[in-house]
Amino acid sequence: MSTFTLALGFGLVTSASLMFGAAGFTIQFGVTNIFNLAYGPVLTVGMYAAYVLNVDLGASIWVGLAGGAVAGALLSWFLNQCIFAPLVRRGVSLWAITIVTFSVALILSGILLAAAGTPTRIYTEPAYRSVSFLGMRLTTQQCAIIALSVMAMSALHALLRYTRLGKEMRATAANPELARTSGIQTARVTSIAWLISGLFCGAAGVTAAINLTAFDTTTGSTLLLVIVAAAVFGGVGQPYGAMLGAFVIGMATELAALVSPSLKDVIAFAILALMLLVRPNGLIPAPSGAGVGVS
Amino acid sequence: MSAAWQYYVITLLVFTGANLIAGWSLNLQFGLGGILNFGFIIFQGIGGYVAAVLALGPASASGGYQHYILGAMLPWPLPLVAGAAAGGLLALLVGLVALRPRRIDYQGMALLTFALIGTVVITDYPGIFNGDAGLVNIPKPLGGALGLGVVSYGWFFVALAAIVTLLAYLLVRRLTNSPWGRQARALRESPRALASLGVNVDAKRLQVFVVGGVFAGLSGALLVEFIGAWAPGSWTTDETFFYLVAVVIGGSGSLAGSTLGIVVVWTVIFNGVQYLPLFSYTTLAEAIQIVVLGLAFIVFIVVRPAGLIPERAQRFGARRLDARSGLNSAAEVAGGLEQ
Numbered sequence: 001m002s003t004f005t006l007a008l009g010f011g012l013v014t015s016a017s018l019m020f021g022a023a024g025f026t027i028q029f030g031v032t033n034i035f036n037l038a039y040g041p042v043l044t045v046g047m048y049a050a051y052v053l054n055v056d057l058g059a060s061i062w063v064g065l066a067g068g069a070v071a072g073a074l075l076s077w078f079l080n081q082c083i084f085a086p087l088v089r090r091g092v093s094l095w096a097i098t099i100v101t102f103s104v105a106l107i108l109s110g111i112l113l114a115a116a117g118t119p120t121r122i123y124t125e126p127a128y129r130s131v132s133f134l135g136m137r138l139t140t141q142q143c144a145i146i147a148l149s150v151m152a153m154s155a156l157h158a159l160l161r162y163t164r165l166g167k168e169m170r171a172t173a174a175n176p177e178l179a180r181t182s183g184i185q186t187a188r189v190t191s192i193a194w195l196i197s198g199l200f201c202g203a204a205g206v207t208a209a210i211n212l213t214a215f216d217t218t219t220g221s222t223l224l225l226v227i228v229a230a231a232v233f234g235g236v237g238q239p240y241g242a243m244l245g246a247f248v249i250g251m252a253t254e255l256a257a258l259v260s261p262s263l264k265d266v267i268a269f270a271i272l273a274l275m276l277l278v279r280p281n282g283l284i285p286a287p288s289g290a291g292v293g294v295s
Numbered sequence: 296m297s298a299a300w301q302y303y304v305i306t307l308l309v310f311t312g313a314n315l316i317a318g319w320s321l322n323l324q325f326g327l328g329g330i331l332n333f334g335f336i337i338f339q340g341i342g343g344y345v346a347a348v349l350a351l352g353p354a355s356a357s358g359g360y361q362h363y364i365l366g367a368m369l370p371w372p373l374p375l376v377a378g379a380a381a382g383g384l385l386a387l388l389v390g391l392v393a394l395r396p397r398r399i400d401y402q403g404m405a406l407l408t409f410a411l412i413g414t415v416v417i418t419d420y421p422g423i424f425n426g427d428a429g430l431v432n433i434p435k436p437l438g439g440a441l442g443l444g445v446v447s448y449g450w451f452f453v454a455l456a457a458i459v460t461l462l463a464y465l466l467v468r469r470l471t472n473s474p475w476g477r478q479a480r481a482l483r484e485s486p487r488a489l490a491s492l493g494v495n496v497d498a499k500r501l502q503v504f505v506v507g508g509v510f511a512g513l514s515g516a517l518l519v520e521f522i523g524a525w526a527p528g529s530w531t532t533d534e535t536f537f538y539l540v541a542v543v544i545g546g547s548g549s550l551a552g553s554t555l556g557i558v559v560v561w562t563v564i565f566n567g568v569q570y571l572p573l574f575s576y577t578t579l580a581e582a583i584q585i586v587v588l589g590l591a592f593i594v595f596i597v598v599r600p601a602g603l604i605p606e607r608a609q610r611f612g613a614r615r616l617d618a619r620s621g622l623n624s625a626a627e628v629a630g631g632l633e634q
Binding site for chain 1: 329331333392393395396397399400401403404405407408409411412415416419420533536539540543579581582583584585586588589590592593596597600
């Protein structure tokens, strides 16, 4: 069991958690074209919702994970309903909405800071049992995160590929006007996209917090940048690109930690910078007009 | 006025000057050029660091309590100038990579991630600029030579900052109203039309970005010379957005607008809340500032998207362009070409 294979194992867990985040970020972007910087605090809200269920109410961490995901979904849906959708209807330009999403992020983190304060939080988890295979040693929690992530990604694939809703989402992403004239209720599709995005976001927050072992009110905002790096890596708005980006960045950060722990933080962004040089519009560039690309 | 109050006013004035320069810089990049610079603060950050190490003297002479590169003891105003140059150089390096994506929001994201890289690198590698602890005891310009008391020196610094700010203003105004500035506007309104006029759009965007970087570096250098300390906590990404919010509330693209925006947002809202005796619990004060600014921005986007002092419709060279067609701005020419 070499340190290399151990790091591969940690890479898988980090990737699995990042995949939730990157897929959620990109699905919403693909459908609405809004770069949602409020995603960071929504991650944190998911973490705290799970904390309340897990520590304050004594539920299991998995109930907490579900609760965190639901909290993320509701908050994301609410933000779109109350703030972003009305602005889009008023014809506010997309860059202005991007700054609005940041304002919302500031407001949410301000509220979080006022409500939760600065202490770091830790979930109550059952005692670790480790599982070894192929030279990797993971805890049962980490295995469960990987399994959940694989299931969620498959579900997302099935949703986009085989369901009517998925088809409507892809149509809305490709051309909202045409989708509307074809009888698709784009407003409904958009709010569902925000809901799904929030669900993935909450799950990403809780799994990342389990993986990091501790979190505070700023964890989500830091994590957002890694998620964005993964999404940009794959070509924003491209779900499979985002999954691939999450995998590459998750693996790279854990393997870089082998060389030097301080390299861990830098490597994700070094990869992104390299990617921007070589393929400025992402690994799988969105077709002009963007959209959720599932062909 | 008591000494404490005088010092409060001095601090407010110097900060206003530095923030004005930063606001004008962001107005050049974002207001005119349409570059969504979410990484703005790192250019202010590097300006501060470079100005600091060039005033501190060699790191070995400091007794080893802080570590940094490039140490030298240059006479004022060389550290200030070097800080501005460093901002421009960093903007060139970052711009070459981060401005490559087609969409401006991708560029914004790339710039935002670069801002984070900056924080991570400085924090994780303390050999560069003394890591998280930051640089301290940075000598004040001409501080030793004058031998003034704290308050009198403060007023002297206000005069110094006023001169620097005024020079920056004249330069920015000159740039904004020049053909260069008009091209920058066209960059925002219609890059395709600008390209059709034979302008290399990517090079132009990079130019605007680098010039903005120079002013950002200058603002950081001025701040550092006043504060005498500089650490990653002095240049957080949140501040980028306070500047953006200030520029948009004031009137993006308008020099008078960004000036007013900086004064309203930074001097009144930011410091106004910060120094209210009611909020001695700083976390709460910070949270309230953030919420107030966020809400103010959303209200402005809805109620007055052009800002307090909107950018004036450009009227220039109408005779030379073509009086009959009634086209009177590069933007309108651009609009015409797009249809």
